[in-house]
Every structure is written in C-alpha cells, then in structure tokens.
Amino acid sequence: MTMQLGYTMMTEQAGPRDLVSHVVGAEEVGFDFSVCSDHYFPWLSEMGHAPNAWVTLGAAAQATSRIPLTTYVTCPSFRYHPAIVAQQAATLQILSEGRFTLGLGSGENLNEHVVGAGWPPADIRQQMLVEAVQIISSLFDGEGSTNFRGEHFDVESAKLWDLPEKRVPIGIAVGGRQAAGIAGEHGDLMIATEPMGEYGEWFDAAGGTGKPRIGQMPISYGTDAAEATTRAHQLFRWFGLGWKVNPELPGPASFDAASQFVREEDVASSIPCGDDVDAVIEGAKAYADAGFTHLALVQIGGDQQAPFLEWSEKSLMPAWREAFA
Numbered sequence: 001m002t003m004q005l006g007y008t009m010m011t012e013q014a015g016p017r018d019l020v021s022h023v024v025g026a027e028e029v030g031f032d033f034s035v036c037s038d039h040y041f042p043w044l045s046e047m048g049h050a051p052n053a054w055v056t057l058g059a060a061a062q063a064t065s066r067i068p069l070t071t072y073v074t075c076p077s078f079r080y081h082p083a084i085v086a087q088q089a090a091t092l093q094i095l096s097e098g099r100f101t102l103g104l105g106s107g108e109n110l111n112e113h114v115v116g117a118g119w120p121p122a123d124i125r126q127q128m129l130v131e132a133v134q135i136i137s138s139l140f141d142g143e144g145s146t147n148f149r150g151e152h153f154d155v156e157s158a159k160l161w162d163l164p165e166k167r168v169p170i171g172i173a174v175g176g177r178q179a180a181g182i183a184g185e186h187g188d189l190m191i192a193t194e195p196m197g198e199y200g201e202w203f204d205a206a207g208g209t210g211k212p213r214i215g216q217m218p219i220s221y222g223t224d225a226a227e228a229t230t231r232a233h234q235l236f237r238w239f240g241l242g243w244k245v246n247p248e249l250p251g252p253a254s255f256d257a258a259s260q261f262v263r264e265e266d267v268a269s270s271i272p273c274g275d276d277v278d279a280v281i282e283g284a285k286a287y288a289d290a291g292f293t294h295l296a297l298v299q300i301g302g303d304q305q306a307p308f309l310e311w312s313e314k315s316l317m318p319a320w321r322e323a324f325a
Contacts, residue, residue: 013301032068032294035072064099077132082133089136101188108246110246110249110252119248123178134150137170169188173192174203192214193217193243200290214295217297223275232268238255238256239271245258277316281323
C-alpha cells in the first residue's frame with residue numbers, strides 16, 4: 001500500500017512569493033512531490049488570492065532542486081489555447097530539469113468565464129479537452145509542424161522550438177466515467193480529488209492499468225482543534241458541494257451562497273482538523289485503498305504553512321512512512 005506524500009501550492013490562499021517560499025519549505029522537510037492549483041479567482045473571497053500559476057511555478061522551478069511540480073489542474077480550453085499550454089509545459093520542464101507533470105482538466109466556470117467564451121455543457125467541455133490533449137501531445141512529439149483542424153480548435157503550423165529531454169507526462173482530472181475513460185486513453189496518469197475506486201476501474205478499462213494516480217485531500221492543521229475547524233469552515237466550506245456543482249458556479253459569491261448552510265461540524269466531519277496524525281492517516285487510507293499512488297495534502301490557511309510543515313516533518317511523516325511504505 002505504498003503512497004507518496006505531496007504538498008499543495010494553493011494559489012487561492014497565498015500570493016506568489018509566499019507560494020514559492022512554501023514549496024521550498026516542503027522540499028526541505030521531505031515531501032515527495034508538489035502540486036499547484038491554476039485559478040483566476042479564489043473559491044471564496046475570504047481566501048483572497050489568485051496569482052498566475054505558471055509564473056509562480058517557473059519561480060518555484062528555480063528555487064527548488066528536487067521536488068516534482070505539477071499543475072493540479074490547468075484547463076487548456078478557454079483561458080489558454082492548447083498550443084500555448086504545450087509551450088508553457090515544455091519550457092517549465094526544461095527549467096525544472098525534468099521535474100514537471102502537466103495536469104489537465106475540463107475546467108471550471110469560476111476561472112474560465114473571464115475570456116467571455118461562454119460555458120458549454122460538460123460533454124462539450126470533455127470533447128474540447130480531448131482535442132486539446134491531442135494537440136499538446138502532437139507538439140510534444142516534436143516531429144515537424146503540427147496542423148490541426150478540429151471541431152473546437154485549430155492549429156496552424158505550430159512547433160515547439162525548445163523541447164525538454166524528458167517528455168512532459170500528462171495527467172487528466174477525473175470526476176466520472178467519461179473523464180476517467182479519457183484519462184485512461186489519452187493520459188499518462190489519473191488525477192482526482194475523491195477516493196473513488198470506480199475512477200480507477202474506469203481508468204484501467206480505458207488503458208490506464210499500471211499508470212500513477214494522484215489524489216488530493218484538505219486538512220486544517222492546528223494545535224487548537226476548534227480554531228482549526230473555524231478556519232476550515234471559513235475558507236473551505238465550499239469543498240463538500242461536489243464536482244457536479246463546483247465547475248458550474250461562476251464566481252466566489254456563488255460559492256458563498258451555495259455553501260451558506262454548511263456548518264462547522266459538517267466541515268469537521270469531512271476534513272481532519274487539529275493535530276491528530278491518526279485522523280490524517282485514516283483519511284489517507286481511503287485513497288490508498290482506492291488505488292491511489294500519490295496523495296497531495298492541502299493545508300488550509302495561507303498563513304498556516306510554516307507550522308504545518310514543521311508538524312509534518314516531526315509528526316506526520318514518520319507515521320506516513322510507516323503506514324504507506
């Protein structure tokens with residue numbers, strides 16, 4: 001039941017300089033890998049941030065030397081054209097000396113509405129994602145120029161002039177059968193935020209057998225469990241809305257309204273709050289049991305990263321290594 005321990009650069013709750021400092025700290029204390037959200041808006045206004053993930057990751061690539069970096073996830077269909085995503089990913093792979101994984105997803109209205117292209121139904125967004133992955137993969141191949149005429153995207157004589165020695169792996173986010181099938185067929189790994197064994201089964205059935213799968217789990221570390229619960233409710237009460245709802249909501253005010261009846265006890269029942277290592281390990285076991293090979297923790301609270309990292313090194317990591325070695 002081996003599972004690697006990851007750190008999340010949560011762009012919605014910290015500015016770019018702090019995010020780079022945080023991932024440097026995560027590398028220093030021994031996290032196995034890191035992931036980085038890619039948002040134009042925070043989920044809730046209280047979170048207060050949304051710097052550009054790609055610029056931040058470029059800085060992180062230079063400030064770190066060991067820890068892998070991953071977008072978790074980028075939508076290559078609205079704010080970014082897939083040809084531009086391919087160029088960014090190839091460049092970041094060079095800067096990080098082979099430590100980058102490109103995590104992709106079909107997007108969320110919260111972030112993608114800003115370009116004024118409308119918000120199509122989920123099945124159309126999945127079609128767009130498939131075309132985008134095909135374009136990105138062709139550009140990563142580096143065999144001459146890429147020309148593409150699709151239903152949603154066109155590419156005219158595109159070529160990446162700076163390709164890394166190590167091809168960028170592509171991860172695809174899943175939240176149901178259709179996306180898991182796309183990930184299994186077109187991706188090098190699966191990305192999910194729920195410990196659903198069915199995702200892995202659908203992923204395997206479409207060609208994902210033996211490929212890594214990365215999960216993500218929020219926690220709210222703090223020596224005062226009540227304070228940690230209050231913080232989790234303030235910043236993460238939207239989390240339980242689910243991935244049928246979250247991609248459709250257009251802004252922080254919508255997430256605030258949708259989560260207005262979520263209570264602190266509701267948050268505490270789904271997110272480990274406090275300094276109980278066993279509670280974190282127990283939550284992580286659900287992902288391990290569902291076949292996940294990697295799990296990235298999200299420490300809730302942009303100003304709580306330093307104490308979380310110290311606790312992780314002294315208390316969490318020894319227990320993690322014992323449970324998931």
